[in-house]
Amino acid sequence: MHFVEAKGILTSNNGMTGMNIYRGCSHGCIYCDSRSRCYQFTHPFEDIEVKQNAPELLEKTLRSKRKKCMIGTGAMSDPYMHCEEELQLTRRCLEVIRKYEYGLAIQTKSDRILRDIDLLDEINKAAKCVVQMTLTTYDNELCKKLEPNVCNTKRRIEVLEKMQERGIPTIVWITPILPFINDTRENVESILRECARVGVKGIIDFGMGLTLREGDREYYYAALDKHFPGMKKRYIETYGNAYELPSPKRKELLNLLRTICMEKGMMYKPQDCFNYMMELPDKYPQMSIFDL
Numbered sequence: 001m002h003f004v005e006a007k008g009i010l011t012s013n014n015g016m017t018g019m020n021i022y023r024g025c026s027h028g029c030i031y032c033d034s035r036s037r038c039y040q041f042t043h044p045f046e047d048i049e050v051k052q053n054a055p056e057l058l059e060k061t062l063r064s065k066r067k068k069c070m071i072g073t074g075a076m077s078d079p080y081m082h083c084e085e086e087l088q089l090t091r092r093c094l095e096v097i098r099k100y101e102y103g104l105a106i107q108t109k110s111d112r113i114l115r116d117i118d119l120l121d122e123i124n125k126a127a128k129c130v131v132q133m134t135l136t137t138y139d140n141e142l143c144k145k146l147e148p149n150v151c152n153t154k155r156r157i158e159v160l161e162k163m164q165e166r167g168i169p170t171i172v173w174i175t176p177i178l179p180f181i182n183d184t185r186e187n188v189e190s191i192l193r194e195c196a197r198v199g200v201k202g203i204i205d206f207g208m209g210l211t212l213r214e215g216d217r218e219y220y221y222a223a224l225d226k227h228f229p230g231m232k233k234r235y236i237e238t239y240g241n242a243y244e245l246p247s248p249k250r251k252e253l254l255n256l257l258r259t260i261c262m263e264k265g266m267m268y269k270p271q272d273c274f275n276y277m278m279e280l281p282d283k284y285p286q287m288s289i290f291d292l
Helices: 055-061 089-099 111-126 140-146 151-164 186-197 215-229 231-239 250-264 270-276
Strands: 003-004 008-011 015-017 049-051 071-072 103-108 131-132 168-172 201-202 209-211 244-246
Touching: 055 089, 071 089, 071 270, 089 103, 089 111, 103 111, 111 131, 111 151, 131 270, 140 151, 151 168, 151 186, 151 201, 168 186, 168 209, 168 270, 186 250, 201 270, 215 231, 231 244
Parallel strands: 003 049, 015 071, 071 103, 103 131, 131 168, 168 201
Antiparallel strands: 008 015, 209 244
């Protein structure tokens, strides 16, 4: 872990105003796209870069804005990594968001988010808060291999349940679906049924598969050699050096996703979920890129 003084804290991409307090991650997920070399990390991925002045930067930025917006965080680095327990930078940023009555769309795999549930509740009542949780496998033993340093799926579902009790809306990322590993009908259906049970608003999936890029691919294949002997060879024979690796069961799983989501009233188109997360109540006009 190392500390930096950041020059800015908010970015704009495809209509969403984003915030990353940390760079890198300690969760160790074997498929993490953020390891890809295209993101130009100049330090080891596990050597977390900490933007120690993030709360001050955020306050300065929000104080000067005339228009409210949703602020998204967690897309590149989980805001509830192990170091957050001590540093509490995410919490301090949430306090700023609450103070200025902005909306929040926060993504995590960690039950550490429950520490801040009171703050999330207050943000949701003042503006809007959407909690996003990633669920890739219903099998907790498999989860330990895919996402070794974070709480298991059962615990994440409990987090979604507690958010539902507070009236905080939730979105689930059921991605990536790893070919030949977690791409079973039983796995996907089990996750979706649990999502419906705990009142999830929508499910985000990008075609029931996996993407691999330089940097990410090497790490993933090393993990396959460790946990799934022979699987790397099967991937290379099936996909070569492709970026997109759709599951051979893609069509069946997408149909299952649509069927259950329509039956249970959950959104299943990614853009619908993103539109929902970017939308504030009418009294809060959207911030445009020109306001940053």
